[in-house]
Amino acid sequence: MTTGVALAAVMLATGPMLLTPAHAGTTGQASAKVHALLAKVHALQAKAKAAEAKYSRAFNAVANSVHASISADQQSNVSAGKAADAQAQLVARVRGLYESGGELAAEAAVLSSGSFTAISDRTEFARSAVAAQIASVDSASAAAHRAASVARATARRAHQQIGTERSVGVAATRVEHLLAEQQMLLQQANQHLAAVRAAAAALAAETGTFSSITTSAIASLHVLPPSALYLAWYKAASTTCPGLPWTVLAAIGQVESGHGRNPSTSSSGAMGPMQFLPSTFAAYAVDGDHDGTASIMDPADAIYTAAHYLCADGAGHGPGALGNAILHYNHAIWYEQMVLKLAGMYAAQYG
Secondary structure (H helix, E strand, O other): OOHHHHHHHHHHHHOOOOOOOOOOOOHHHHHHHHHHHHHHHHHHHHHHHHHHHHHHHHHHHHHHHHHHHHHHHHHHHHHHHHHHHHHHHHHHHHHHHHHOOOHHHHHHHHHHOOOHHHHHHHOHHHHHHHHHHHHHHHHHHHHHHHHHHHHHHHHHHHHOOOOHHHHHHHHHHHHHHHHHHHHHHHHHOOOOHHHHHHHHHHHHHHHHHHHHHHHHHHHOOOOOOOOHHHHHHHHHHHOOOOOOOHHHHHHHHHHHHOOOOOOOOOOOOOEOOOOEOHHHHHHHOOOOOOOOOOOOOOHHHHHHHHHHHHHHOOOOOOHHHHHHHHHHHOOOHHHHHHHHHHHHHHHHHHO
16 A cells, blocks of 8 residues: 555655656657646646545544544543432432431331332422432433433444544555656656656655644544453453564554444455454464354454464564564554554553
8 A cells, every 4th residue: 555655755765767768759749748747747736635635534533533432431421420429429318317217217118119209208308308319310310311322422423433444544545546656757757857856846745744644643543442351352362472562452453443343344355343354364363262263253353363463474573573564464654653653552541
């Protein structure tokens, strides 16, 4: 996926390659050819800018969806905690009234059944003593219910964008192909050096924009908390490859499917929580949960297989080898950068 950008970087670092035909045509013919080539380059530049804007939107949509999912879950948890606290305070209040003796002591059997409505019906004193707290419990419960509904709705929307590789990869590939195509045309258009250099400078600016979008987008990403089971599988699977950090498996799991939230098949045919091509999975398959079969859709099997695949590419032999193994998992520089960034964030958050 990154061949075009790598080629462009080499060409820009070394300067335009001058092609010197043994038998050049007339000056007018050469100029016409150069102008035609440059016209194509300029048209591609406009397409590249549009493609970069689409790439930026795709990357930002992923970052925003993960952030929205996390925020909604947190708000739901806070509201649920408030409802539980209000319920506990109500229980403590009513028990205190019973334990103090008096009219409410006669209603101990009703209290033990948990029916606060019955208490209120039977005793006017009970109604006046706990009515305000019952209303508080009802209000907190309603708020918790609303927050949970919002969290579920947000999660449904967010999960459509969580498969980072699928939503960003196509846009990134389009930009890279356009940049590479411009580079090829510029190599042919070296007769008109001033125009070629100006176009090459524009290509360098586009390439820089692409890199800047990637850096900015990656910086805005958040860790998406995995479930307890996924976290356990990431840590356990990493031990099968000494030197492979579990955080890299967790980062890949987030990028590929949001820890199983969106394991659907990609446009390239990749499947499951860790987005393997069926042929690759078959070559490296591991029965992670020891149930007698290795399934591409089974989270434990997919995570253990990912560890096996990365290890086979040298992931346990230091940072350089780890980066190469991640690139082998998905041939894109932005993918390696994003996985390593998220891995560092997982290490900081989970230790």
